[in-house]
Amino acid sequence: MTDWRVPGYTELRELGTGSFGRVVLARHDGSGALVAIKYLSVERLGGDRFLARFRQEARILATLHSPHVTRLYEYAEAEGSAAIVMEAVSGASLRAVLDAHGPADPEAALAVLKGSLVGLGAAHSAGIVHRDYKPGNVLVQNDGQSKIADFGIAVRSGQADVSAGTPKYMAPEQWAGGHAAPSTDVYAATCVFFECISGRPPYESADQDALRHLHLTAPIPFEDVPEPIRPLILRGMAKNPSARPASALDFVSELERIAAEAYGRGWERTGRRRLAEITAALAALSPLAIALGTGSGGGGEAAGGGVGGPGGGGTGGGGTGGGGTGGGGTGGTGGGATGGTNGGPGATGNGAGKTVLGHAGAKAGAAAVGAIVVGAVAVFVIANHGGGREDDRPPRSAAPKGPTIAFASLTERYTHPALTVAGRYVRIDGLRDPAVAQRVNRQLRAPLDEQLRRYRVARVADAGGIGAKNPAIATGIELGLRGPRLVAARYVFKAHNAPLTPLDLATTRAVTVDLTTGRRLRASDILRPEAVTRSGLADLERRIAYAAPGRGLCAGSERSGQDTLSPRTLDNDDKETRVLDLMPTGTGLQFDVMPPLLGYFWACAETVITVPYDRISDLVRPEVLALIKASAADPSPSPS
Numbered sequence: 001m002t003d004w005r006v007p008g009y010t011e012l013r014e015l016g017t018g019s020f021g022r023v024v025l026a027r028h029d030g031s032g033a034l035v036a037i038k039y040l041s042v043e044r045l046g047g048d049r050f051l052a053r054f055r056q057e058a059r060i061l062a063t064l065h066s067p068h069v070t071r072l073y074e075y076a077e078a079e080g081s082a083a084i085v086m087e088a089v090s091g092a093s094l095r096a097v098l099d100a101h102g103p104a105d106p107e108a109a110l111a112v113l114k115g116s117l118v119g120l121g122a123a124h125s126a127g128i129v130h131r132d133y134k135p136g137n138v139l140v141q142n143d144g145q146s147k148i149a150d151f152g153i154a155v156r157s158g159q160a161d162v163s164a165g166t167p168k169y170m171a172p173e174q175w176a177g178g179h180a181a182p183s184t185d186v187y188a189a190t191c192v193f194f195e196c197i198s199g200r201p202p203y204e205s206a207d208q209d210a211l212r213h214l215h216l217t218a219p220i221p222f223e224d225v226p227e228p229i230r231p232l233i234l235r236g237m238a239k240n241p242s243a244r245p246a247s248a249l250d251f252v253s254e255l256e257r258i259a260a261e262a263y264g265r266g267w268e269r270t271g272r273r274r275l276a277e278i279t280a281a282l283a284a285l286s287p288l289a290i291a292l293g294t295g296s297g298g299g300g301e302a303a304g305g306g307v308g309g310p311g312g313g314g315t316g317g318g319g320t321g322g323g324g325t326g327g328g329g330t331g332g333t334g335g336g337a338t339g340g341t342n343g344g345p346g347a348t349g350n351g352a353g354k355t356v357l358g359h360a361g362a363k364a365g366a367a368a369v370g371a372i373v374v375g376a377v378a379v380f381v382i383a384n385h386g387g388g389r390e391d392d393r394p395p396r397s398a399a400p401k402g403p404t405i406a407f408a409s410l411t412e413r414y415t416h417p418a419l420t421v422a423g424r425y426v427r428i429d430g431l432r433d434p435a436v437a438q439r440v441n442r443q444l445r446a447p448l449d450e451q452l453r454r455y456r457v458a459r460v461a462d463a464g465g466i467g468a469k470n471p472a473i474a475t476g477i478e479l480g481l482r483g484p485r486l487v488a489a490r491y492v493f494k495a496h497n498a499p500l501t502p503l504d505l506a507t508t509r510a511v512t513v514d515l516t517t518g519r520r521l522r523a524s525d526i527l528r529p530e531a532v533t534r535s536g537l538a539d540l541e542r543r544i545a546y547a548a549p550g551r552g553l554c555a556g557s558e559r560s561g562q563d564t565l566s567p568r569t570l571d572n573d574d575k576e577t578r579v580l581d582l583m584p585t586g587t588g589l590q591f592d593v594m595p596p597l598l599g600y601f602w603a604c605a606e607t608v609i610t611v612p613y614d615r616i617s618d619l620v621r622p623e624v625l626a627l628i629k630a631s632a633a634d635p636s637p638s639p640s
Helices: 047-061 094-101 106-125 182-198 208-217 227-236 248-263 267-282 287-292 434-461 534-547 622-631
Strands: 009-018 021-028 034-040 072-078 081-087 091-093 138-141 146-148 307-310 334-338 369-374 377-382 404-415 418-429 472-482 486-496 506-514 580-584 588-593 607-612
Touching: 009 034, 047 072, 047 081, 091 094, 091 267, 094 138, 094 182, 094 267, 106 138, 106 146, 106 182, 106 227, 106 248, 106 267, 138 267, 182 227, 182 248, 227 248, 248 267, 404 472, 418 434, 418 486, 434 472, 434 486, 434 506, 472 506, 472 580, 472 622, 486 580, 486 622, 506 580, 506 588, 534 607
Parallel strands: 418 472
Antiparallel strands: 009 021, 009 377, 021 034, 034 081, 072 081, 091 138, 091 369, 138 146, 307 334, 369 377, 404 418, 472 486, 486 506, 580 588, 588 607
């Protein structure tokens, strides 16, 4: 990508990079309005052929005016480079909402689906098919209304192109290389709706060929959602495109009828209110809020701000944050303004939702996240959050018997230098033996305690480097095995404006615990003795690389050094030398690898790779494999 910049804008900060480009927050020189500019990776997207096609599509996308579609204000091109100037929207991605809060109430999920169908319908009316609808491309605003982002890989209706799309949500015709049509987007939107309700995608597999087979031939798992909305799942996920609604707007009328019959005429208002309650806290420290100076790390008042795009006038809305109030603001000389960002969350509480062991969704307990979602890039800025408000939700089934997985929170705040550490950790409630329960929970919290110790030391040693506004570090959690014998979790630590060490900008740590003994299983406890020798680890590295995208670490690039895996760099507690740790999941062993410590370029990021059990079970101790099988008999059912 060149150094070319779109004229007429002053870039304020880089928000992030993704497979399709780089996104920056910028200010329009003439109006002062904030926008998001996405610089497209033209060569990666197809070179001149891509430019010729996208140039035409951009003209059409710029005509889309829907409250449920992120606005495209301008398309610029020069020197073989291209960029799109888009509406900068403060809120949280649906992916962040699901990661932080788990499954949504039916009314909230229906509200998201309706908003997305209306937005997709506007695109379909213009002859555009999105092709990559997924939770990461849906933005939930502070008022609970949703917008669709990333039409950057859209195609004209009827075109065939399988080079893009997210496998978990791809329609059968995409897998078969067929033509994209509005019903293709309907299928993806219904898959996401299913995930909003159940906590997991309708089909899951670590093997892409197996996932393709499931989407093409497997029965629709309609029994995993409440009975009143099963007709929507069956209709929207029909294998044959002709059996689905012909367009997204056709599906809206069916949705409204079913939702009103099942949840009353006020279902949409109820759903958007619940979404707004969640998103207000998640978006409190979004990049846009920080740029506007409207975010707050605690209680008190914060002014609201409006954001407009170039073209016409706009007014920002107000709202209530977790710890403060956002007032109305002016969007400036811009078109299509969005509401202001609210005050930040108050003190973090303990506990979030619980799941029965062995019956949790795909992800849970993630840290609260604010996001500006533009194109294929979701830029996350971390804030703390204490969990959902269970008292506002309809009654659930009776409390589960036996041990349950819970998510607890703790927050540490420092003033000299300023730093907020918003931690979350896994705990097990309901174990009968208090001594075992104490050992289990101490081990499950160990990765967070280890990281907190590092931060306490690093903030003092590098005090001069923490000068940015609102420096914060937060913790996300991904669950592997969920019991009843083994529980595994991966902690994801992310920093915003707090570069304590280079590797602390994004790092993870996995932990696996035996619930019958409270013992932590390290890599040497999980793998056979011969697998942790020099030769065994060389074989392990080859298997991990084969399972990685491109059949190699660092996208198959060559090493610049001769470093290899060794027993001392395997699953140790020194993150500066730890090359690899692992976590058993329901489908395979998940390895977190640091390619630069294996001799690859430092541009190669830390990466997580899952190796299916049929490709690695011979390296696992038989007794541990038995425990894994006992814990993974039903790896990803819907929550109880």
